[in-house]
Amino acid sequence: MSQPQRATVEHLVRQAVYKQLGFALPRQAEGPNPLVVNISARHVHLTQEAVEVLFGVGHQLTPMKWLYQEGYYAAKETVTLVGPRSRVISNLRILGPCRSACQVELAYTDAVSLGFDIPVRISGNTQGTPACMLMGPNGFFRMEEGVIRAAPHVHMGSADCAFYGVDNGDMMKLRVGGDLGMTFDRIQVRASDDVKLEVHIDTDEGNACNLGPDTPVELLK
Numbered sequence: 001m002s003q004p005q006r007a008t009v010e011h012l013v014r015q016a017v018y019k020q021l022g023f024a025l026p027r028q029a030e031g032p033n034p035l036v037v038n039i040s041a042r043h044v045h046l047t048q049e050a051v052e053v054l055f056g057v058g059h060q061l062t063p064m065k066w067l068y069q070e071g072y073y074a075a076k077e078t079v080t081l082v083g084p085r086s087r088v089i090s091n092l093r094i095l096g097p098c099r100s101a102c103q104v105e106l107a108y109t110d111a112v113s114l115g116f117d118i119p120v121r122i123s124g125n126t127q128g129t130p131a132c133m134l135m136g137p138n139g140f141f142r143m144e145e146g147v148i149r150a151a152p153h154v155h156m157g158s159a160d161c162a163f164y165g166v167d168n169g170d171m172m173k174l175r176v177g178g179d180l181g182m183t184f185d186r187i188q189v190r191a192s193d194d195v196k197l198e199v200h201i202d203t204d205e206g207n208a209c210n211l212g213p214d215t216p217v218e219l220l221k
Helices: 006-021 048-055 108-114 158-164 203-208
Strands: 036-040 043-045 063-066 073-082 088-096 103-105 132-136 139-143 147-150 153-156 171-176 182-191 198-202 217-220
Touching: 036 203, 043 073, 048 073, 048 132, 048 139, 088 108, 108 147, 108 203, 147 198, 153 158, 158 182, 198 203
Parallel strands: 036 198, 043 088, 103 147, 153 182
Antiparallel strands: 043 103, 063 073, 073 088, 073 132, 132 139, 153 198, 171 182, 171 217
């Protein structure tokens, strides 16, 4: 017997919480897909060239845990990130598959401890961002740019875009309930035909609102 997907479980848990608290279910409960909000911990995306410099010629990333979006995974391999103050983050997880450009995504507190002054950018927009040094078991790789704090965003397919009435690049609001309830006002839409409905926030943002599997959330235009 197959196990229910995490999105389905969280959706059912949130429905139960709304009912227990006497709240009306948000309109999005009628949408084509359940809303999933995930915390994206610090990580790095690498090119195949960088992987081979860090781990050896011909090395291929090894999937360790598959992520919510189809085809994406947390790799078994990790690297050490060296910051401007010669402070390091060890065991920085690589996310696969390989990309056409390298990118490190940190939370604000990570950046402060390392000595980085990083901008908030949507993934892939790395022009003019800080450089860094990565260390792997086979050597060092210098990224000339690419260290960012990822802007909060929501992945949406065409059916979800139609339901919410938004297009790629639009801004939405994420209302988070619970004891530390708050609203994020700038959740950027990243539309694609091959994605599931999923909001990504970083660890600082997730800690600030105390996000958990039973936390009520609502996505608003």
